[in-house]
Amino acid sequence: GAVVSQHPSRVICKSGTSVKIECRSLDFQATTMFWYRQFPKQSLMLMATSNEGSKATYEQGVEKDKFLINHASLTLSTLTVTSAHPEDSSFYICSATGPSLTYEQYFGPGTRLTVT
Amino acid sequence: SQQGEEDPQALSIQEGENATMNCSYKTSINNLQWYRQNSGRGLVHLILIRSNEREKHSGRLRVTLDTSKKSSSLLITASRAADTASYFCATDDWGSEKLVFGKGTKLTVNP
Numbered sequence: 001g002a003v004v005s006q007h008p009s010r011v012i013c014k015s016g017t018s019v020k021i022e023c024r025s026l027d028f029q030a031t032t033m034f035w036y037r038q039f040p041k042q043s044l045m046l047m048a049t050s051n052e053g054s055k056a057t058y059e060q061g062v063e064k065d066k067f068l069i070n071h072a073s074l075t076l077s078t079l080t081v082t083s084a085h086p087e088d089s090s091f092y093i094c095s096a097t098g099p100s101l102t103y104e105q106y107f108g109p110g111t112r113l114t115v116t
Numbered sequence: 117s118q119q120g121e122e123d124p125q126a127l128s129i130q131e132g133e134n135a136t137m138n139c140s141y142k143t144s145i146n147n148l149q150w151y152r153q154n155s156g157r158g159l160v161h162l163i164l165i166r167s168n169e170r171e172k173h174s175g176r177l178r179v180t181l182d183t184s185k186k187s188s189s190l191l192i193t194a195s196r197a198a199d200t201a202s203y204f205c206a207t208d209d210w211g212s213e214k215l216v217f218g219k220g221t222k223l224t225v226n227p
Binding site (some may be wrong): 004006032034041042043044045046049091093095097103104105106107108109110112 | 146147149151156157158159160161164204208213214215216217218219220222
């Protein structure tokens with residue numbers, strides 16, 4: 001149980017285009033989802049917290065207009081990187097918690113974004 | 117800034133040996149969690165220890181927590197090559213669902 005999927009697993013896009021990454025909780029309802037980015041050989045940095053049906057809460061320094069997060073249902077959150085630039089290239093990981101999964105976060109497999 | 121700091125940053129051992137990783141944090145916590153990440157993959161939750169617990173076991177994993185020193189350790193006994201991965205501790209601020217991750221320890225278990 002508690003499986004989280006992400007799609008796509010890898011994406012290459014051209015500078016200036018937008019990319020959408022999906023995060024789904026497959027067997028539980030995720031009241032809260034989190035989006036992280038991870039640079040090579042570094043730790044995860046929280047970008048934003050999203051609750052179903054409400055606006056995402058962004059961490060300091062994260063541009064909300066660049067990283068659009070939508071949590072439209074209890075099983076789906078999306079992260080859209082708008083007007084992507086090469087410096088946005090990174091590993092993006094989502095995680096989810098649900099009402100019965102107190103404190104533990106269940107992570108998706110990540111999405112490798114490369115902006116050329 | 118990140119709250120958790122793992123030590124060592126990298127650890128290389130032989131199969132069968134024990135691996136110990138340490139984590140320090142700065143503020144009061146509700147619980148501390150350890151996660152594992154294989155290269156280029158997502159994180160897998162290993163174990164959660166609450167602030168009122170001092171030690172917890174799960175299979176070959178043993179976690180300790182010393183809230184007076186704001187530190188935790190993860191011990192993997194009888195390591196296997198398949199244990200090769202990066203290990204992260206993560207803490208939450210009391211009452212918050214958000215996790216703050218340490219920099220991680222890259223463990224290599226040589227067969």
